[in-house]
Amino acid sequence: MTSISLRQDGAVARLYIDNPQRKNAISRAMWQAVPALVAQALAHEGTRALTVQSAAPGCFAAGADISEFEATFSDPAESLRANAEIQAAVNALAACPVPTLALIDGPCVGGGVALAVACDVRLASPRARFAVTPARLGLSYHPDDVARLVRACGRAQASELLFAGQVWSAERGLVAGLVNEIFSIGEFEEAAAQLVASICANSLSANLALKRALAAVESRDPAALREAESEFTALFSGADFHEGRDAFLQKRKASFPSHRSPKD
Structure with missing residues (x-):
């Protein structure tokens, strides 16, 4: 079959x-x-x-x-x-x-x-x-x-x-x-x-943003490019970046919040 x-x-x-x-x-x-x-x-x-x-x-x-x-x-x-x-x-x-x-x-x-x-x-x-x-x-x-x-x-x-x-x-x-x-x-x-x-293993929220950025660059659509830039900036205030930064400085594996189920 x-x-x-x-x-x-x-x-x-x-x-x-x-x-x-x-x-x-x-x-x-x-x-x-x-x-x-x-x-x-x-x-x-x-x-x-x-x-x-x-x-x-x-x-x-x-x-x-x-x-x-x-x-x-x-x-x-x-x-x-x-x-x-x-x-x-x-x-x-x-x-x-x-x-x-x-x-x-x-x-x-x-x-x-x-x-x-x-x-x-x-x-x-x-x-x-x-x-x-x-x-x-x-x-x-x-x-x-x-x-x-x-x-x-x-x-x-x-x-x-x-x-x-x-x-x-x-x-x-x-x-x-x-x-x-x-x-x-x-x-x-x-x-x-x-x-x-x-x-x-990498941040899910970052990979989602990166995929949208790749699509925006391919499309050359000004609105999509502006949205990708805004998302790039916003991630610096995000929980995944805070965890990734701390894990890097502490030489440990990151436990990204975006990996967690809302039920966790």
Whole structure:
């Protein structure tokens, strides 16, 4: 049975793609489930990061399930609905306010690349392979996904990936800026865990502000930039800064108030 599911692992919400028989091709039902799963992760008071990863080793996401194409895309109205569902899934991940990480341990194709570039950080194993192939089918790529791809690896690299539809190795993805780092198969899981733990150890209120600041800088929207500057200033009076400062001076681990549940 194919699925996409959410598991809470302490402060980390893990979105698992589980269709290994088809290299984690994503069915329409799976796309439909993503926005609610992201909302579920954010509803958990302790969530400080969200990962997107395969439930089985050696996979990431082979894009939309091509076995559904004839039924889904033979009718224009149904095509519109299906494409809207895919973009709702990708946009829910892109809009997630906590840091997001794509853990790529195998093929990452089409819609899989869209999911990956919707994340803040992308880690790969040597088994990772990247391709964006809609031009092979006479199709384009959604403009939102194109924009995120360009932000990830630049116009020239994104153009090659889109126009040629060729498969890139993990190393080529690293050189292009599509991924942050490659770890060996034996090190991949532990290295990813360490990075996630480092993110979760830092102030949640600071990471939320930093993510909003990154979005403001990308958008170049004057109002958003002013809001980010105001938030930057306000954090100097915040409880997390007071705790972080004291912990640093006292050479101890910080216990940030933003990590605590309101019930604590």
